[in-house]
Amino acid sequence: MAVVKLFLEVTVLSAISAYVLDNRIVYPTPPGCSWEGKEYNHGDGINRDNCSMCECHMGQIVCMYPNCPVFHHNCVDVVTIKCGCHHCPNGYNCKFGNLTLQYGTDYRPDETTICSCVEGEYNAVCRPFGCEYQGKMYSEEIFHPSPCVTCRCYPHTNVQNCSLNACINKPLVCVDATVEAGTCCHVCPNGPNCFAGNRKIPAGIDYNDGGQICRCPEPNHEMHFGSSGPQAICNLVGPMAPPSSTTHPLQVL
Template structure:
């Protein structure tokens, strides 16, 4: 309260002794005996509105429409959110922060501003097929979750505009060069058998190229044989498994021919004796199983053999002289 001194008797009126109010905001006292009056002037609080009115009979202004503030040139009521031009505005605490009356509202977007540049209203929203977001009732920052898509198991995947993850319309597949083959089965291409590998085998990366192998078995003769049984030579029997790769072969062991003039036919495995069993007497070929006389000796091809036949193709007849000693025919020359 501030005070000022006035005369109890003014030029206009005289003021009786006691209390008097020369104006709505002024309260005075004139003491007995008159003279100088003692007055107090009321201090009015700043009104918490922007459209206050002052009644001539009232000391302080009042807010007939209640507390309010400005949004630009518009007046909005205090203590609640008001939507204006896509914004949510609210009058602040009149005396907040700096101790002065705040006549302008504080405004924020009506919803959440997404990083795509769009404003979304409070609630759940889906800005893209792979993104799910929520804007809280008070707006501000949205909370979003983004789906992680698995790598498609194909090389010709498509992504539909309304779908999150790519799909394989033609099923799992892979490349053979620039050609696409289906997965999970063997495919013959250009003399090879190709198959898509396990997509995530090995290093954990998607394998887009097929693994190919020859369509059959590569023999040591340099030729490629198809799966199944095959005979690369007269003495060899082989088998190539269905999956190709390595052939399994068995080679026949031929007995040594019981003759010194054997022949081998191109389409036969083992040599044969077209003239029957025989041996040499010197350089002469003589039949086996018969005795013959030469130079006073009795000779015969040996009946025994060594291993799988005679020792060599130069087997000589054995001869007996009168003294019963056996000599080789080669020593009788």
């Protein structure tokens, strides 16, 4: 019975990689490895190549490889150096068509486009260059989308600041004002003038229509304004003039 019992103990303990012999726990010898016709014991180092550190472990060849430098960027002419590590001999770069662009530099294929090398990208990444205002692209630093608006563009960020042009806020002293070129400000191209009825007369000039004499005051004098602009000051003359017309105040049409 004792022999059978010992056999059973050996069988059970062998399943857990150890057995009892003469009241001692005995661990079996781990299996070895074979590499290129040569046998290695468990724990032996194996020289496979110059880039790895290998050893025999429980019948398996286990290797550790050196860490390559972190390769964040990219290049179109990458080469493989020792132990499979990558290297960019000409620095980081990318492709744009047949051109090679260096990392950190920009390329302008046209006035409204800018292309750059972006980290990890093989091809250059392109985007609009300039600023968009009401559906139109502007690449100038200062641009005028309309006579009344001036904008400053920051083309690398596609941001613009726009403001209305400032005009001198003074009453216009003419009835034929026009907008000055390149601004939104009105000017009097023919100098100060007024309406006498439907007739335009220059400032400081009398107009006699037979029934009244009208004068447009000079700009430094008080002017009278109607819905259509400055109005002349008129005096009745002839038979229609009242007896005191020489002292009667001027009437506005």
